[in-house]
Amino acid sequence: MNIGQAAAASGVSSKMIRYYESIGLIPKTVRTESGYRVYSDHDVHTLRFVRRARDLGFSVEQIADLVSLWQDRERASKDVKAIALEHVGLLERKIRELQEMASTLKHLADHCCGDSRPHCPILEELASHDPLPVHAKADARFGALGKA
Amino acid sequence: MNIGQAAAASGVSSKMIRYYESIGLIPKTVRTESGYRVYSDHDVHTLRFVRRARDLGFSVEQIADLVSLWQDRERASKDVKAIALEHVGLLERKIRELQEMASTLKHLADHCCGDSRPHCPILEELASHDPLPVHAKADARFGALGKA
DNA sequence: GTAATCCTTCCAATCATGGGAAGGTCAAGC
DNA sequence: GCTTGACCTTCCCATGATTGGAAGGATTAC
Incomplete structure (x- = not known):
């Protein structure tokens, strides 16, 4: 099986398969004479394992x-x-952090008329000198919330 | 005010202030003869605004x-x-995604004895061919969950 | 006057992933 | 047997926000 077929069968892109190999997450595969990587069903099984683990974050x-x-x-x-x-702990911390942001922001948005007038409590809050109300404060940045 | 003082006053690191300037998020400041950036209270106010917005994700x-x-x-x-x-929407999607991961994983962990024996439902699930139970499937990767 | 602490710019790394270029290989059809 | 298109290879670059560090100049305190 070539890398493209292994990718389709496992749900891991060819790019990522090569990357995982390069960082040692998965072992180097056998190559054909011309240098093509060759994958067995067993390799695909491992790739699928990796993908599921990624799906769980x-x-x-x-x-x-x-x-x-x-x-x-x-x-x-x-x-x-x-x-x-340990990972559940991280997920839960992250969830709490995002929930605090969301609830603060929803609260602010609720108080914003959202019309054509300039008055806006959201901007007022961002411009305020006081600490952000109650919770909403990210202790750790998160590099991109994703593409969604 | 030098950049270090502006950083301390605004809660945005010097590094990030320079970065924000470089990408045009904040305007270029006045410089001293020797090239030091100079900040006014007004600039600090803007920086604080930026920081609060970052805190909200x-x-x-x-x-x-x-x-x-x-x-x-x-x-x-x-x-x-x-x-x-729009941002609240993104936050909520992200939250749901993480919650699905967390609940799937907690469920799996609940069924794992966590002793010295090798039998482990978590690994079994990851190695399984069936789709991940119920929910748990990230549609979008997230680049690092943060440092937490 | 010197040491410590600032500042400057530039370059690199993070993390997982995708995009693309330049070039080699393979299979199908003619 | 040759062309075409679809694959494969490696290599480099970009993302987003942030931090780290090096090399060198400025300022400040003693």
């Missing part, structure tokens, strides 16, 4: 750990669980 | 729009509200 580093635990028959399930729970 | 692009609306006395509040509500 795990970082590449965590995925590397998960993959190696997956392939270790002597693993302790607590090691897997620890990674999962 | 607005992108730099949106902040540019907000700043220009802020400085436009003829603005229509509906233009501000539109930006705010």
Whole structure:
């Protein structure tokens, strides 16, 4: 199987497959004489594992750990669980952060008439010197909220 | 006021102030003879506005729009509200996405004994061929969940 | 006068991903 | 057997917001 077929079968793009190989997340594949990468069903299975882990928001580093635990028959399930729970913690912190932003912003928007007049509580709040009301303060930036 | 003092007064780092200037989010400042940037209280006010908008998760692009609306006395509040509500929409989509990941993962972790034995439903699920249960599927990657 | 602390610009790294160029390979059809 | 198109290869660049650091000049305090 060529990389394109492996990509289609696993849901991981060719680009990402090469990238994952380059950073050592997945092993280097066999090549044909002319240099084409060749993938087995087993490789596709691994790629699908990686993709699912990405779908759950795990970082590449965590995925590397998960993959190696997956392939270790002597693993302790607590090691897997620890990674999962740590990630749940991160997700929940992030969720709380975004919820605070959203609720602050919704509150402000609720008080903005949204007509053609210039008066706007949203801008007033942003321009104010007082601390942002109640919660809404990101402790950590997040690099791009995504494309959505 | 030098950039360091403006940074301390506004909560925006010197690095970011220079960056914001370089991309045109804030105007170029006056310089001293020797090239030091000089900031007025008014500049600090603008920087604080920017910082608050960042704290609410607005992108730099949106902040540019907000700043220009802020400085436009003829603005229509509906233009501000539109930006705010669009951002709320993004936040809420993101929140839902993360919640789906978290709940899927918590569910899996709940079923993992977390002891020294190798059996682990989390890995089993990741390795499975079936679609991820119910929800948990990120439609858009997010570039780093942050440092938290 | 010197040391410490600022400032300047420029370059690099982060993280996961996509885009594209330049060039080689393969399969199908003629 | 040759052309065409679809694949593959590697390499570099861009994203977004932010931080880090190096090299060198300015200012300030003692």
